[in-house]
Amino acid sequence: MCLSVPARVIKIFAEERKAEVDYFGSLKIISIGLLDDVEIGQYVLVHAGEGIQILDEANAQASLAVWKEVLEL
Numbered sequence: 001m002c003l004s005v006p007a008r009v010i011k012i013f014a015e016e017r018k019a020e021v022d023y024f025g026s027l028k029i030i031s032i033g034l035l036d037d038v039e040i041g042q043y044v045l046v047h048a049g050e051g052i053q054i055l056d057e058a059n060a061q062a063s064l065a066v067w068k069e070v071l072e073l
Contacts, residue, residue: 004047005067006060009040021046024068 007021007028017033021044032038032051043060044051055063 002047004045004052006043006055006063007046008060009038009042009044012038012040019044019051021051024071 005023007023007030009019010022010027011020012032013019013029017031018029019032019038020027021030023046028046028049030044030046030049030051032044035044035051035054038044038051038054043055043057045053045055045063
């Protein structure tokens with residue numbers, strides 16, 4: 001089973017194929033080597049420091065709501 005968490009892209013480092021993302025207010029650097037055409041403001045699913053899928057806003061918000069409930073945020 002794979003758990004992944006949605007995060008919003010804040011900044012892109014194109015040369016390194018990395019991005020800075022926001023997880024519930026905490027900023028992290030992740031790899032975006034598996035993703036094409038990532039843009040600032042988009043949500044991506046992140047697993048083990050790797051962006052694995054770009055999410056649309058509705059799916060990202062639905063997933064974040066579940067995570068918030070589980071984490072009691």
